[in-house]
Amino acid sequence: MDEKVTTNDEFELLKKVPKGELTVLVEGYLGYLSKYKYFRFITIGFVAVILGYNIFVAGKRFPLDELNTIKTIMVSVLSVFVVALLILGVVFFKTVRNLKKQVAACAEKNRLDKKQFQKQFHLFAKGTMGGPGLK
Numbered sequence: 001m002d003e004k005v006t007t008n009d010e011f012e013l014l015k016k017v018p019k020g021e022l023t024v025l026v027e028g029y030l031g032y033l034s035k036y037k038y039f040r041f042i043t044i045g046f047v048a049v050i051l052g053y054n055i056f057v058a059g060k061r062f063p064l065d066e067l068n069t070i071k072t073i074m075v076s077v078l079s080v081f082v083v084a085l086l087i088l089g090v091v092f093f094k095t096v097r098n099l100k101k102q103v104a105a106c107a108e109k110n111r112l113d114k115k116q117f118q119k120q121f122h123l124f125a126k127g128t129m130g131g132p133g134l135k
Contacts, residue, residue, distance in 0.1 A: 011124055013107075013117045021106050025121065026129075028099045033131045035092045042088060046081040049074070100134060 014022060053074055062070065100118070107117035118134065126133035 011120050013112050013120050014124055016112060017106060017110050021109075025099070025102060025106060026125070028095075028102055029125045029129060029131075029134070032092075032095050032099055033129060035088065035095055036131055039085070039088050039092050042081060042084050046078070046085065049077055049081065096134070103134065 057070055057074075103118050103121050104114050107114045122133040122135055125131070
């Protein structure tokens with residue numbers, strides 16, 4: 001039979017870390033979540049623009065000058081989305097990398113197993129604050 005792990009045993013390594021250090025990690029994770037939210041919104045907007053173009057414009061007949069105007073607007077809008085995705089993606093991945101380094105440094109400072117500490121922090125963050133976690 002599988003036994004459920006109680007919450008007391010589940011985060012045993014996190015309990016060994018001082019609250020101040022854990023608070024810094026949690027605040028870093030919250031910053032990561034805010035960037036992740038914007039990354040998702042921009043990605044959904046990008047897909048929505050392409051879908052809207054395919055539904056309302058593609059396959060219909062327009063005069064040549066109007067068609068060129070529509071294409072120019074679509075290229076401009078999609079270019080803005082691509083640039084925003086690239087910039088936010090770089091910022092997002094730097095944030096993830098820095099947060100992982102902070103978690104590893106915290107584990108090393110408190111003489112804990114890095115992989116187990118990161119795994120427990122991932123479970124703690126994902127379970128309490130939501131988001132994708134730190135895998």
